[in-house]
Amino acid sequence: MVRVGVLAASGYIGGELLRLLLQHPEVDVVAATARKYAGEYVFRVHPNLRGMTELQFTPLDASKLTGSCDIVFAALPHGESVMVVPQLADAGLKIIDLSADFRLSDRGQYPSWYGYDHPRPDLLEKFVFSIPEINRDQVKGATLVSSPGCMAITAILALAPLLKEKSLGIDRDHIVVDAKVGSSGAGGKPSLSTHFSERFGVVRPYKPAGHRHSAEIEQVLASVSGEKVRVSMSAHAVNMVRGILVTSHIFTSGPVNPIDIWKAYRSMYTGSYFVRLVRDKHGPFRLPDPKLVVGSNFCDIGFEIEERTGRLVALSATDNLIKGAAGNAIQSMNLMLGFDEKTGIAMAPLHPV
């Protein structure tokens, strides 16, 4: 059994990592750190895990982790991970970081998007930004992996095959990424914004411009297309806890054919269990909807073409805590450790829920 540690295990992503790892047949969870809850039973913070584990939170002690763990998931906040992870990496631990601190390969992006100069640019080259459906082979050989932001991975999975396929003639300057997200992506810290009476029933445009995930998306799209891509992203909070729908509005230089879109998606995703192409003729389930992936590691992708305006609308849906975070990270671990990619994360979505 592989010995696993989870850093910042008291948050929602940490909790989801614990939930999935505790049920994973190939690993033992040996550490769950959370300064604030050190000594507390995990199930008091994550009540779903009551009866399933007697694990207790511990303080984050790098030297102890080095000795007790084979691999570590770091779910620390941006800016904090970069203070902790390097020493674990230097000590040779396998690491899967879920913060933004090792996602961008260009150190020059950190000051503008995250407000700090990256202290360890050498590590930026070593971390693999992992979306197995796109760079599975790279992930297999990696020891240091960075897992994308929840909206970023959802957008990227819909956009990358289209940008890669040059014959589609995508206008790379007017790509609109309009995201609708549940509350769990914002974490577990109470505030007026997240107070139930104020948050219930909203469609709140909380980040209409300047969203940080733009940088990750542009990085991957530039990489697959070989050209600079500009993404215009807006994020909205909607009335649910889990799930993301990303609507990508894409303009093309000429008419596009559904078959060509299908081909682009299939050529990238055939063999990728966790991407489902969804495009039925009718019914309430004919296009992606986060409701239909809740509880699973699936990313559903579909599209519509509007000839009149020369527009292609790509739609993608994930459970933000699974494919958007913990699930993608565990999928990456499976690849790094040589397990079947699906091990421990192949559960079906709940429906209805």
Add this chain to the structure above:
Amino acid sequence: MVRVGVLAASGYIGGELLRLLLQHPEVDVVAATARKYAGEYVFRVHPNLRGMTELQFTPLDASKLTGSCDIVFAALPHGESVMVVPQLADAGLKIIDLSADFRLSDRGQYPSWYGYDHPRPDLLEKFVFSIPEINRDQVKGATLVSSPGCMAITAILALAPLLKEKSLGIDRDHIVVDAKVGSSGAGGKPSLSTHFSERFGVVRPYKPAGHRHSAEIEQVLASVSGEKVRVSMSAHAVNMVRGILVTSHIFTSGPVNPIDIWKAYRSMYTGSYFVRLVRDKHGPFRLPDPKLVVGSNFCDIGFEIEERTGRLVALSATDNLIKGAAGNAIQSMNLMLGFDEKTGIAMAPLHPV
């Protein structure tokens, strides 16, 4: 007291018209038609009105309406209104039509958007497409008025001032209108799509391309700007009953200044009570959100600028049954009849709700 009739009064828009008109100080509701419920008390279909009216539904009888009403609100479905309204119009009744059947001034648009040849193109010229904040004076003199679709009016109110102001350099070919709407806009007819267990928690892209409201929006934007405008619209169902948020992604030829945007909005909306400009520095209420207009005739408008991508994000929110339908129609009636525009519809939104 003005004698008012409501056609198709059993639907959600009909119910909202009744709710507001029954409390309106200048009118008497003398007829509420609904074939299916003829003879039934109104409060059995609209349970909120229990104890507030003993009105009963009647069948739609044009000749009776002509005798008993001064003005009629028609909330009939598209395609049905056009079969009924002409004879009422010919008989000299004042009419406010809430269907799409008299919204488009160009008869040539009906076959492609609505699938029928308009039988009375002469009436298309006589009907005023009413958004009082934009064409108040026209509405004042009108006897035949058409009220916009709920998403259309919400989008138009955010976009019209921007398109009108040429110095902003709006790219008229890449205007993305991404709408998030509550369930009530889809009406009261049960189906698998609207079955609670299937509809709860969705972000369902039910009309990503080809939405009919595109035509109305383009019509008004072309009118205020004097040039052809192409609107790329997508509509999503979200987890609430009332409300619309429209996110309009607009590209500009050069940098724009917040002050110029403010000016554009103020020059059109100063003196318009029902438009609120919302753009605070922080807090959960700093931008428009349908939650904050529920129960009112307000349209909240705000914006953000993303210099990096040359994008302006305009945000607008309404209660789809009020400013998006019944409220705008009654506001139009107030103008047509010489009342204060706000009469009977100046109620504050509910908060929290």
Add this chain to the structure above:
Amino acid sequence: MVRVGVLAASGYIGGELLRLLLQHPEVDVVAATARKYAGEYVFRVHPNLRGMTELQFTPLDASKLTGSCDIVFAALPHGESVMVVPQLADAGLKIIDLSADFRLSDRGQYPSWYGYDHPRPDLLEKFVFSIPEINRDQVKGATLVSSPGCMAITAILALAPLLKEKSLGIDRDHIVVDAKVGSSGAGGKPSLSTHFSERFGVVRPYKPAGHRHSAEIEQVLASVSGEKVRVSMSAHAVNMVRGILVTSHIFTSGPVNPIDIWKAYRSMYTGSYFVRLVRDKHGPFRLPDPKLVVGSNFCDIGFEIEERTGRLVALSATDNLIKGAAGNAIQSMNLMLGFDEKTGIAMAPLHPV
């Protein structure tokens, strides 16, 4: 115009008082106190009121209030109101208190239910506990009024007529009051309990035993029945913002007849506009449901009889912020000042919402 002040106007009850009073035709709101927000515009805290008032919050200054107001609504927390209200009362101001501090006529109840010795028991005799549907005449003559808790008034309106009618043979020792309430009743202060991700979708038994409103309910039931009554109350938080449903399970000594129940209700509520008796044969609206009173001052009441178990189930629904708080208080004010009871609060519920 009557000059009105609202104390603790930044909370949800305070906001609802402001919303309704600003639209009330007979009053001017001259003061809205909120220590924390002194100097801030009211509409920044209550975003629904944007565009409707330029009022600003002020600190609570008793001497200023005495000079500027004719009547004051106090929406202060329990324990705080009793420190502030007495000096206003002593100065001759008319007062409507919405806290629990003047609800119980027996000073002996305060230590056990609220944990303090009442400092002004003389005032307990002077305050009228106001439920106009039950003691309208008393309220008319009052200058000091206490308005019930939201769950208490909802339960009392369903129970009082039954307890008053001795022939029904109610078992006064096994009355179960099972309440389901929205989040707004818990106020506007963020916490882990009210954090959206934790609060969404719950049926949380937050006070299964020992709920303080038991005392108010028992007080009124004892008063109308002339005998001691024991109420077994449990409160649950459910997935909505506004509204209360109280299910009262009542056992009877012998079989009861629907007609007798009707009679009991009608004999108390005929002429009371804000109580609606709801008991249809079929359909989704056949019994009270808070969804159908949202936005109104109505209390809907209905019942079912279960012969097999000798049980009568009484159901009552209110909007907790209106009939459960601000609406009942304004209704009381209307009576105290000689206005029509319905003035400013006769609006219809919103439906659907």
Add this chain to the structure above:
Amino acid sequence: MVRVGVLAASGYIGGELLRLLLQHPEVDVVAATARKYAGEYVFRVHPNLRGMTELQFTPLDASKLTGSCDIVFAALPHGESVMVVPQLADAGLKIIDLSADFRLSDRGQYPSWYGYDHPRPDLLEKFVFSIPEINRDQVKGATLVSSPGCMAITAILALAPLLKEKSLGIDRDHIVVDAKVGSSGAGGKPSLSTHFSERFGVVRPYKPAGHRHSAEIEQVLASVSGEKVRVSMSAHAVNMVRGILVTSHIFTSGPVNPIDIWKAYRSMYTGSYFVRLVRDKHGPFRLPDPKLVVGSNFCDIGFEIEERTGRLVALSATDNLIKGAAGNAIQSMNLMLGFDEKTGIAMAPLHPV
């Protein structure tokens, strides 16, 4: 591998059976019947299963099932199951029936509760009413099993240990069972009652008296206590899809001690993985809440004591589609077939969701 069939597999319980059985390591799903959808892919009706199975629905053909299946789950409606199941039983198939048609051992109860004379009373003796936590040994030896109603099992698990323990002095005539349930329990058939705009935000008392699950509850409680028990049950629809909270209000002849209640629960449930006793001192998770069991087979049980009124409030929460239906049925299958009780159903709840 055991060959399994699911009858009426297109409904929500059928879908949940398929979801769990498709992931069960010891079984093969060889048949999923649904007249209406015969020939259709399962994933078109249960969109969560897209990508997970190529199974198609078939018509219900008893002779085929007999040949191809070792065990059958019947999720047919009440009244329909009794027409189909007997021939399968007679043919020697192992059967787990999820309808009410074989739950009541007393044939005399069927006319009053279900409106029909039971055609095969001989089978009523042979079917084991399965709640493994209560009668595990009986289930182990059974070939014909009946699984309880979702509200029934949730109530029974909280009540049975208390009724069994005579020293607690439970008043068997005034047991109030107040249930709050999500929409999925009502099935997948659209109607006005379940139309999203009408169903969203409700607390609807849809069956305040005469609920059929009363019969099952009384049957088990009489069995464990050896005496007649009368249950006063009311059911309410609340604003969620999955989950049940049952609040049981129980009166005792004298004071009870928390330790005695703990003992009663532990003596029945020690060793039962799927019952979790939940009673913390503070925090939002201190008592059972269906939100905390969604996606799992757990039944959480907790309680509060109200000395003043001599009342014990027992609280129990389940996911109605899992422990309330499919999960309990599969748990029963595991026992019948000699597998570990937890096989395939030990997944953790999702949190937050």
